[in-house]
Amino acid sequence: MTATDTTASTLLVAIDISKHRHEVLIGVPGKKRRRRMTIMNTLDDFQRLSAALVGYDLPVRVGFEATGNYHRPLAHHLGQAGFELKLVSSVGLARTREALHNSWDKNDPKDAQVILHMLEIGAIQFFHDPLVTGVADIQELSKTHEIVSRSKTELWHRILTHYLPLYFPEAERFHRSSRTDWFLAFLEKYPTPTMITTMSREAFVADAWQVVGRKVSKERLLSDIYATAVGSVGLPVHPDSDAVRMFRLVLAEGRSLVRQRNEIEVRAVELLSDLPDYQLLTTIPGIGPINALTILAEAGDLRRFRHHRQFLKFCGMDLATVQSGMFRGQSRISKYGNARLRRTFWMAGQVAVLKRTNSFRDKFERYIARDRHNAHLRRKAYTAIAAKMARTVHAVVKHGEPYRPFFEGASPGGRTFV
Structure with missing residues (x-):
């Protein structure tokens, strides 16, 4: 270039x-x-x-x-x-x-x-001016989604390491996914165990029924929460104290970030759903709406890369080796490229290897067959899968064909690149 x-x-x-x-x-x-x-x-x-x-x-x-x-x-x-x-x-x-x-x-x-x-x-x-090439809106959606998601993660870590250990340490085991809002809503209404134990179990179940939303075995879940609150070691702070007000303030901010993230994701799907490149990308295992949004925002038109090696270099996933005289170091990815794309392909690869019947999982299983419990070997396998994901993304968009499981194009010279 x-x-x-x-x-x-x-x-x-x-x-x-x-x-x-x-x-x-x-x-x-x-x-x-x-x-x-x-x-x-x-x-x-x-x-x-x-x-x-x-x-x-x-x-x-x-x-x-x-x-x-x-x-x-x-x-x-x-x-x-x-x-x-x-x-x-x-x-x-x-x-x-x-x-x-x-x-x-x-x-x-x-x-x-x-x-x-x-x-x-x-x-x-x-x-390439994003405003001229028409990707300015996509870039702003992608970057704002990342900002909101990081803020949400930082706030959740603050809840886990500061507020819950003080007021309701045992409540952490009821949290399952950061994608849902019900746990923050529950803590916002019942920030301390004493606000639960002041009611009878039946009254608490009836009062919290709508707060937790749709759940499998909802009554059993709420009964478990009530029993946990009875034996909690959380600090006995007054419900009207400033400490509880600050806790609720943080929880309200977390719920607001969840709503913002969901709004951005809905808007991203509306904006991209009719875009041919987006439709092609979402046929690849591990690439959903947000990963596709990030790829389109950071890479732009993938057709400008004539070969997948150019795209790998743009992502910083090309191999680099330190060599001098008789010394030759180990080849590693250069990491001189777009870090957001590398992270996106890494995350997409981790999802793809968990799915059935696709070439990513097959390659991963072959890579770790020598020693499945070797952490270093697994990390190299994930890196190889991320590079394969980048090559697949480039090929799918450049040729305008959806992803086909277990279809491998011929490599020049018969080599298999990382």
């Missing part, structure tokens, strides 16, 4: 991005002297830069390093003005800066010089 075409007749523009202002260095073909500009993060300065570049009456190629989301407004404005946009790798920028200046120090004007040098030698990558 590195561009190597000639830049002899192209105006090269290097921009070092920051939150409030951007350092611009312009290289004019045939001239050694470079023009410097400093523009603020305002529409007037964006238009001033565009007018200056148009004034050269030459093809323009703009290079910049992705810096958080601060580059997105400027990149969109320059893209709409018709300029060619290129990304510069953050790792490549740091290594090139050290090689050129023999120093580790960093400042914005120096970074602009290094970016311009990388534009000149063609060490650049493609930039």
Whole structure:
């Protein structure tokens, strides 16, 4: 994905991005002297830069390093003005800066010089504006879902490690899944055992019947909770105390996060259900609506990767080996790529190997056949399954065909890649 075409007749523009202002260095073909500009993060300065570049009456190629989301407004404005946009790798920028200046120090004007040098030698990558390519909504849904899910997990850990040990330690065994809301709703109504034991068992069952929702053997479950509350060692705090109010405040926040997560998931299905790529992805074992949403948000159009090895490298799942002289280290995945995609494929692979009649489970079983209880071997097997999941996703979308269990395409040279 590195561009190597000639830049002899192209105006090269290097921009070092920051939150409030951007350092611009312009290289004019045939001239050694470079023009410097400093523009603020305002529409007037964006238009001033565009007018200056148009004034050269030459093809323009703009290079910049992705810096958080601060580059997105400027990149969109320059893209709409018709300029060619290129990304510069953050790792490549740091290594090139050290090689050129023999120093580790960093400042914005120096970074602009290094970016311009990388534009000149063609060490650049493609930039795809999500707003132009039509994946902006998908990306925001995916990222917001991750934020809400992480907040929900952090809050649940706080409940498990702080509030439940204080007020109702024995209640943890009744929790089964973080996907459900009933347990938080139950604790919100009965945050301490004393609020349960003040009633008779029959009265408690009748009072909590609607709170726990639909359950198998609901009466037996509530009777078990009542018996547990009778023997609880939780602190005897007053129901109207500030401690209980704070506990309920946290529980209400948890229920709100559950509702937000569910709303995002429903909206994601509505948005993607008619998308052909989404329909193809959901035929693969282990990939449901949220995993498919993440893949489409992070990878964009998978057809731009001509070979699955390019996609594996984009995900950071390509093999890398440290070698020097007679020494050759063990090959490992590089992890220089999209971490969210790697995690998604890892999680999807763990689900796929639990399902029946698919090639993922078959490969996993063959991988661990030597020693099923070897943790290191199982971890390598899960890594191989995650890489296979990435290859399968690429193949399914690129060829436009749904997943077929136990169908393996021929590998070049007969090799089986990790």
